[in-house]
Amino acid sequence: MGRVMLKKASLLAVVGLLLFGASLQSSAADRSVVYVHAQRLLNESPQIQELKKRVRDEFADRDKRLIEMQKQVKQLEDKLEQDAEEMTMQEQRRLRHDISTRHLKNKHARDELTQDKQLRYSEEEERVTRVIREVIEQVAQDEKIDVVLQSGVLWVSPEADITDKVLGRLKELFETGQ
Numbered sequence: 001m002g003r004v005m006l007k008k009a010s011l012l013a014v015v016g017l018l019l020f021g022a023s024l025q026s027s028a029a030d031r032s033v034v035y036v037h038a039q040r041l042l043n044e045s046p047q048i049q050e051l052k053k054r055v056r057d058e059f060a061d062r063d064k065r066l067i068e069m070q071k072q073v074k075q076l077e078d079k080l081e082q083d084a085e086e087m088t089m090q091e092q093r094r095l096r097h098d099i100s101t102r103h104l105k106n107k108h109a110r111d112e113l114t115q116d117k118q119l120r121y122s123e124e125e126e127r128v129t130r131v132i133r134e135v136i137e138q139v140a141q142d143e144k145i146d147v148v149l150q151s152g153v154l155w156v157s158p159e160a161d162i163t164d165k166v167l168g169r170l171k172e173l174f175e176t177g178q
Contacts, residue, residue, distance in 0.1 A: 033147040035156040036136055037163040044167055046174035047128045055121050062113050069109065073102045135169045136162075 042048055076099050084092055139162055140148050148162070 032143075032145045033149065034140070034145050034160045034162045035149045035153055036166055037161065038132075038150040040163050041132050041166060041170070042125075042129075045128070045132060045170045047131060047170060048125070050174070051121065051124045051128055055117055055124070058120065059113060059117050062109075062116075066106065066109055066113060069102065069106050073099060073106060076102070131173070132166070132170065135173065136166055139165050139169060 076095060080087075080092065080095050080099065087095070136148055139145070143162075143165075145162075
């Protein structure tokens with residue numbers, strides 16, 4: 001009798017596992033997985049375009065000053081080249097020293113400007129990235145999507161790519177000023 005009970009229990013366990021596996025398969029078939037091209041969103045979203053313009057405008061005066069400093073150095077270099085024969089050695093040395101000092105100042109100013117721009121852009125990009133993530137989540141919820149992938153995908157069918165939908169929502173948000 002023990003064997004019969006063991007066989008029935010084993011049979012029930014196998015049937016239970018089969019039913020459990022079948023339910024997993026059907027729920028997996030009901031799942032929806034889509035893809036969003038994150039880099040494309042960062043390149044094409046109006047929020048990022050506006051951010052680039054704002055940062056460019058914010059640093060425009062410093063860019064102009066840097067260009068003016070470079071022009072001054074070029075003028076001094078031209079003067080040295082043209083008037084070197086008429087200048088004393090001491091005047092040439094002073095002018096070369098002045099040019100060298102200005103080159104270093106220009107390099108320092110250019111490096112500082114680049115760092116400041118990158119820092120400012122990174123700060124703002126983080127805020128825009130949060131907005132993009134929220135829009136992706138909203139699209140996923142609205143369309144009852146279970147999983148959204150954004151990288152490490154080798155191939156995506158056009159039907160599974162929601163990048164255009166997300167970009168559309170981002171444009172709507174931008175146009176309404178949100």
